[in-house]
Amino acid sequence: AQxxxxxxxxxxxxxxxxxxxxxxxxxxxxxxxxxxxxYPNRGLQFLLKYITGDNLVKxxxxxxxxxxxxxxSFHLKKPSALVSDSALxxxxxxxxxGTALIFGxxxxxxxxx
Amino acid sequence: xxxxxxTPSHQVTQMGQEVILRCxxxxxxxxxxxxxxxLGQKVEFLVSFYNNEISEKSEIFDDQFSVERPDGxxxxxxxRSTKLEDSAMYFCASSGMRLARDTQYFGPGTxxxxx
Numbered sequence: 001a002q003x004x005x006x007x008x009x010x011x012x013x014x015x016x017x018x019x020x021x022x023x024x025x026x027x028x029x030x031x032x033x034x035x036x037x038x039y040p041n042r043g044l045q046f047l048l049k050y051i052t053g054d055n056l057v058k059x060x061x062x063x064x065x066x067x068x069x070x071x072x073s074f075h076l077k078k079p080s081a082l083v084s085d086s087a088l089x090x091x092x093x094x095x096x097x098g099t100a101l102i103f104g105x106x107x108x109x110x111x112x113x
Numbered sequence: 114x115x116x117x118x119x120t121p122s123h124q125v126t127q128m129g130q131e132v133i134l135r136c137x138x139x140x141x142x143x144x145x146x147x148x149x150x151x152l153g154q155k156v157e158f159l160v161s162f163y164n165n166e167i168s169e170k171s172e173i174f175d176d177q178f179s180v181e182r183p184d185g186x187x188x189x190x191x192x193r194s195t196k197l198e199d200s201a202m203y204f205c206a207s208s209g210m211r212l213a214r215d216t217q218y219f220g221p222g223t224x225x226x227x228x
Contacts, residue, residue: 034216036219042222043219043220043221043222044206044219045219046217046218046219049214049216051214052214090155090156092156099144099146099161099168099169100158100161101146101156101217103155103156104155106156
């Protein structure tokens with residue numbers, strides 16, 4: 001069965017510092033991996049995805065994520081955090097056969113000024 | 114930029130009543146999905162829909178739930194007899210292709226409160 005783990009409920013960083021939000025996954029076969037962000041009282045906004053190719057994926061708002069097959073991880077990163085990045089971040093996985101996105105429980109990112 | 118829209122933004126209903134949640138997917142998309150998020154919990158897949166048929170459904174999507182594309186633009190989720198535990202945020206999503214690599218774009222959600 002597919003699953004996604006986000007081991008941290010909350011990540012706190014100071015503005016201007018680099019940030020990392022962790023995600024590990026379990027899926028049979030090759031994974032398709034996604035990051036979404038949710039602002040308060042808003043829907044899920046797509047940030048980036050890994051399908052194949054380069055392990056470093058660049059997405060919206062300066063975010064990037066690194067796919068590591070041996071560690072089954074897909075950590076979200078940003079070199080310099082902004083206060084406006086404060087939100088709830090979800091990692092999700094799909095396998096090649098299915099249509100459903102399987103989400104992690106989410107990580108709250110808090111960026112302080 | 115095209116986006117998925119959902120109505121209403123908030124629905125309050127009595128237990129046992131039927132509710133219909135509405136979604137307008139992105140216009141050239143062919144695949145449609147419903148997810149739900151119970152307060153404080155993870156987003157859970159309910160159902161995917163293509164060519165007027167359910168493609169995949171989760172264990173949550175029991176006989177109380179149904180989906181329909183009544184016309185060329187709307188996609189609905191019906192809950193036949195609501196229960197207290199159906200209280201959640203319901204998200205509609207759409208994608209252009211069924212390929213797993215394609216991105217699903219989500220609407221803003223409908224908050225369903227069952228009293």
